[in-house]
Amino acid sequence: MKKKLIANNFVSIVFNESGAPFKLGSVCGQFAHVALEVIPYDENNVLLQLHAKQEISCWLATRRALLNDRCAVRLLRKMIVRTQLSVNVWRSVQDNDDQPYISSGVDRLRKITAIRDKCAVVQLPKDAP
Structure with missing residues (x-):
């Protein structure tokens, strides 16, 4: 087999x-x-x-x-x-050496925070006069 x-x-x-x-x-x-x-x-x-x-x-x-x-x-x-x-x-x-793996929950939270920060930076120029 x-x-x-x-x-x-x-x-x-x-x-x-x-x-x-x-x-x-x-x-x-x-x-x-x-x-x-x-x-x-x-x-x-x-x-x-x-x-x-x-x-x-x-x-x-x-x-x-x-x-x-x-x-x-x-x-x-x-x-x-x-x-x-x-x-x-x-x-x-x-x-990433400065952020060691702790758990899947913490890793997921880090990724969500990174996406949120990235979206905030992208939206900032649109709101500027």
Whole structure:
């Protein structure tokens, strides 16, 4: 069976039944920073493997785990949240050093404030005499 993929722009989950080794960027394209590969090991167990770019992998502790299906689902959920957070922190450091990533809510508020400030500057010349 072929590889199956669930992803956003930065974190991907690849269910690999093909037996072929997975390489980061081979399925997900240029924006993939982290891929969580799920490989069936036997009837009740799966192998979870983390593939990440070097700049992000330094923040992630778990690289590989052999678990039963039930535990693998729990660990996979936790790994998705942690890897997405790591990508968000890395992107904020790359984009803007003076405003570190705190949370998605704070990040959203910063973007809304920036749009508001940009619109206020654009509207100012129209109101001037």
